[in-house]
Amino acid sequence: MLPPPLQCIILLFLLKWIHGVKFTLLHTNDMHSWFDPISAKGGKCLPGDDEQGLCFGGFGRVATAVQKARSSGPTIYLNAGDSFQGTPWFSVYRGKMVAELLNMLAPDAMALGVHEFDDGVDKLVEFLQTVNFPVVSGTLNLTNEPTLEACENLMDYKILKLNKTRIGIVGYIRSDTKQRTQPNNVIYKREVSSINKITKRLIQNEVNIIIALGHSGYQTDMDIALRCPDVDIVVGGQSHTFLYTGKAPHTDIAEGPYPTIVIKPDGRKVLVLQAYAYTKYLGKIHLEFDRGGNLLTFKGNPVLLDSTFKASQDIQDYLQKYRQVISDMEDHVVGTTTVFLNGDRKSCGLGECNFGNFIADSFVYARVLETMRDRSSWTDASIGIVNAGAIRASIEPGETGAITEADVVMVLPFSQHLFYTKISGTQLMRALEHSAYLRSTDNTGGFLQVSGLRLKYNYSHPKGQRITEIKALCSSCQIPHYENVITEDYYGIVLTSFLVHGGDGYNFIDTHNPTVQNLSILDRNAVIRYLQEHKVIYPEREERIMMQERMYRSSSGRRGLVAAVLFATFLYLASK
Structure with a gap:
């Protein structure tokens, strides 16, 4: 029997071991430059709406919530990427303003998102x-991008110290980033294998709590949690996934519980976290680990950043210095719509949407104006194409139907130049088959909205053979009409720089006789000019793209079929 004093010492030692560290983990992802609050429908917060509790988020509220948590105890705040793009603020002031505002939020670490590469390596x-x-x-392998490799703030991982506990933050980004952004020489490596190599080094350096922080989407986040044995928590982004346990505080529908728990082969629990997007929520979870890095307890849910959070005055003062330019854009009316312009990412990524039709039409119109001097035909490019991922917002008609310059910038924030190219019917059909394929993957942003084409797809057919009918608007004709696409004929197309440069895996440049011309106009300026000259618009869905679906197909592709079979099985068993 040990003497009582020694028993006390041993007990205190065990308690200290068991209760190694407690801290609050905060996280945001896909903030997309929403410095101001966002409306419930995902658009600009109208004057007076915020005061009535109808708007959410904004960098000022994030700053207030983060500061409140930090003042209450040990806190780590992480940003899972895509702070670039999405609002007129970014379109005007670019990454410099994002950097200065993020400095005011002071995250302990940030991951790179796909959109951080949108302005090219030099701007990054x-x-x-x-x-x-x-x-x-x-x-990332940065060997071929030496200026990026030389950035001291960019690193594979960061070790944070909290109450003498070493916590490793390992970054990752989706491996197909090269196809999703501007051309660069970065080599994007596979997430799981890269993370596992880094975590082995961290374990050797006595880091026993490891957080994977990155931007690859919810499905990949869960794969990392399962296949990376040293990772304890995954904080993700990219898929804008809303996770919540219990009744959600607003109208958003949770895609899974918060946290989502993944069980490793050895039985350990790993927590997967995301917090929707656009600063509407702040992810918040209280964690407790023992000294061995084993997760003991956790409790949390995303916090809805509503009007109960007063925006940080420092951030409001900063924004006010630059607000006049944004206000002028918001006051500049460029057109009127009498209908809802649907730019929803799911609608435009899964089929024809009326806003996609309108935008593609404006591209064709831009080329018509450019070639007016040549009266041999009405145009040399009767086809306009835009990928669904380029369309980032919808426009409500509102009381007056007014469309402002700021609205258009919200919809098309990437400042892409328009290009004319000429390709064969065979190459055109390959591109459209690729569009059909992307629609059945998680990259629905690669699905193409079109002008000057009539398409029919049959998803009962195998990949690469889904087009059952394709017609194109003739260009060398006095009265435009639709004709069957001929594989040997050549077709003029107007499309964005992203697609011309091979974005989303497309090839719109003829290998034998490349013909590419810059129209010297941005996509959004083409839309603004089209609006200004057409005054009032009411675009419709015109069956430009018609689908024949496989049974039980959903936006999740084959997962939809599996879900339907499982659900039918459940009903059958329940009836027994």
């Missing part, structure tokens, strides 16, 4: 040289 370098916090991305 400027961003990294401006921020004063670590940016982690352990799945």
